[in-house]
Amino acid sequence: xxxxxxxxxxxxxxxxxxxxxxxxxxxxxxxxxxxxxxxxxxxxxxxxxxxxxxxxxxxxxxxxxxxxxxxxxxxxxxxxxxxxxxxxxxxxxxxxxxxxxxxxxxxxxxxxxxxxxxxxxxxxxxxxxxxxxxxxxxxxxxxxxxxxxxxxxxxxxxxxxxxxxxxxxxxxxxxxxxxxxxxxxxxxxxxxxxxxxxxxxxxxxxxxxxxxxxxxxxx
Numbered sequence: 001x002x003x004x005x006x007x008x009x010x011x012x013x014x015x016x017x018x019x020x021x022x023x024x025x026x027x028x029x030x031x032x033x034x035x036x037x038x039x040x041x042x043x044x045x046x047x048x049x050x051x052x053x054x055x056x057x058x059x060x061x062x063x064x065x066x067x068x069x070x071x072x073x074x075x076x077x078x079x080x081x082x083x084x085x086x087x088x089x090x091x092x093x094x095x096x097x098x099x100x101x102x103x104x105x106x107x108x109x110x111x112x113x114x115x116x117x118x119x120x121x122x123x124x125x126x127x128x129x130x131x132x133x134x135x136x137x138x139x140x141x142x143x144x145x146x147x148x149x150x151x152x153x154x155x156x157x158x159x160x161x162x163x164x165x166x167x168x169x170x171x172x173x174x175x176x177x178x179x180x181x182x183x184x185x186x187x188x189x190x191x192x193x194x195x196x197x198x199x200x201x202x203x204x205x206x207x208x209x210x211x212x213x214x215x216x217x218x219x
Contacts, residue, residue, distance in 0.1 A: 003061065003083040005030070005190070007068030008076045008165045009091030010158055011140075012101040014179030015069035018091055020200035021183075022066045025192040030066035036135075040128045043135040046071045050138045057082070071139045080169070087190060090165045090176045095155045107149045110141045 005027050009015060019032040029035075036042050039060075048054045050071075057075060061067060068091070072079065080088060093101075141147060145157055166176065175189040182199045186192075 001063055001065060003065065003067060003079060003086045005066035005068075006072070006076055006079050006083065006086045006088050007066070007091065008073060008080075008088050008169075009068070009177075010073060010098070010102075010144075010161065011069045011106055012098055013091035013093050015091055017179045017200040017202050018068050018089065018177075019066075020202065021179075021186065022068070024195060024197075024200070025187065025190060027066045027190070027192075029064050030068060031061055031064045031072055032067075032069045033071065036132060040132065043128075043131045047131070047135045047138055049075065050135070050143055070144070071135065074139045074143055076165070077168075088165070088169045088174045089186075089189075090162060090169075090174060092162055092176055092178060095159055098158060099151055099155050102154070103149075103151070106140070107154075110136060111149060 005022055007015060007018060009018075011033065016032055016034065019030045019034075022028060022030045036046075042060045045054075045060045049057060049060075055078075057079065061072070061079075067073075067079065068089070076088075080086065141149065144161075145154055148154070166174070175185065177186060177189075179199065179201070183194045186199075187194045
């Protein structure tokens with residue numbers, strides 16, 4: 001199955017809400033970092049993709065019609081080239097607000113994971129959680145942010161990424177989207193009927209800590 005929608009926005013830009021929205025519109029299943037909770041075997045595949053040991057992304061995305069968030073966004077150009085008919089959705093938000101959200105959720109978890117890995121303090125982790133932490137560290141903390149999650153650097157990476165997507169994707173293939181916009185522009189872009197139910201709104205900063213325990217650094 002080819003991908004029909006590729007999310008090019010970083011985590012903490014409404015990606016989990018978009019996953020639910022796409023699935024409601026018939027573009028499911030949609031891959032998001034939360035999928036690794038039900039498929040922990042995928043972590044090793046993503047690690048192999050990040051290290052260049054394999055280029056076969058179908059090993060993890062077979063059966064999915066869409067992908068949003070990390071780890072898929074790290075490979076968005078590869079996925080876009082391999083699925084030329086897929087639409088690209090760049091989820092965005094104010095850069096300062098994005099950083100505050102990321103710093104209070106996924107970045108805190110990633111710093112803890114990086115410290116655990118750096119000091120080889122992994123005795124309390126089972127293999128499943130250890131592999132997940134290594135994958136997140138390789139793809140997000142190091143691969144995306146070069147190991148620097150401080151405000152100025154992270155915002156520069158975030159802004160440069162968004163500019164790159166906006167410049168490199170043809171306008172007819174790209175939707176730059178804020179989840180607070182609701183259904184209309186999204187449905188128009190995807191040629192899908194507008195649902196009668198409200199657009200999903202999940203995974204706020206307040207929700208994050210309750211939904212994902214400390215053992216899940218970025219899901």
